[in-house]
Amino acid sequence: MQFSYEQHRIIGGIGADDQYWRALEQGEFKLPRCSACKRWTWPAHYRCGACGSWEFAWEAVEPVGVVYAWTRTCYAFERVKERAADVPYVTVLAEIPAAGNARVMGILQGSEEHLRIGAPVRGVILPPSEKSKHYPSIQWTLEVRS
Numbered sequence: 464m465q466f467s468y469e470q471h472r473i474i475g476g477i478g479a480d481d482q483y484w485r486a487l488e489q490g491e492f493k494l495p496r497c498s499a500c501k502r503w504t505w506p507a508h509y510r511c512g513a514c515g516s517w518e519f520a521w522e523a524v525e526p527v528g529v530v531y532a533w534t535r536t537c538y539a540f541e542r543v544k545e546r547a548a549d550v551p552y553v554t555v556l557a558e559i560p561a562a563g564n565a566r567v568m569g570i571l572q573g574s575e576e577h578l579r580i581g582a583p584v585r586g587v588i589l590p591p592s593e594k595s596k597h598y599p600s601i602q603w604t605l606e607v608r609s
């Protein structure tokens with residue numbers, strides 16, 4: 464079942480982030496940058512908090528960063544019961560240096576062996592699914608540097 468992004472707004476999102484979801488659906492990782500002062504703004508807003516501009520450019524960014532924070536979900540919460548079979552799972556807040564250290568949330572995929580604050584991660588874009596409430600999603604995998 465496909466929903467329009469307008470319908471998604473009923474269950475979440477503020478609308479200013481629509482282009483984030485549309486880009487992910489096309490397999491691209493894009494984040495908003497103020498067209499006037501070039502400041503990255505994430506989570507997305509309609510207006511730049513630094514200079515007041517209403518104009519944003521959605522720039523493609525390589526989905527690589529570092530773990531800013533993470534948490535383990537040990538219960539199947541009612542609002543995300545689609546993930547009940549995955550419990551326990553880890554959610555990562557990844558900091559993206561190429562986008563002004565924007566912090567982007569995603570489920571951790573793969574091994575947790577090197578999970579720690581500052582660990583390098585790479586994003587993998589997944590198509591909309593039941594588990595992601597019909598949104599495309601980005602999942603983070605730990606990159607092991609030798």
Ligand SMILES: [Zn+2]
Pocket residue numbers: 497498499500501502511512513514515516
């Ligand atoms: Zn600005």
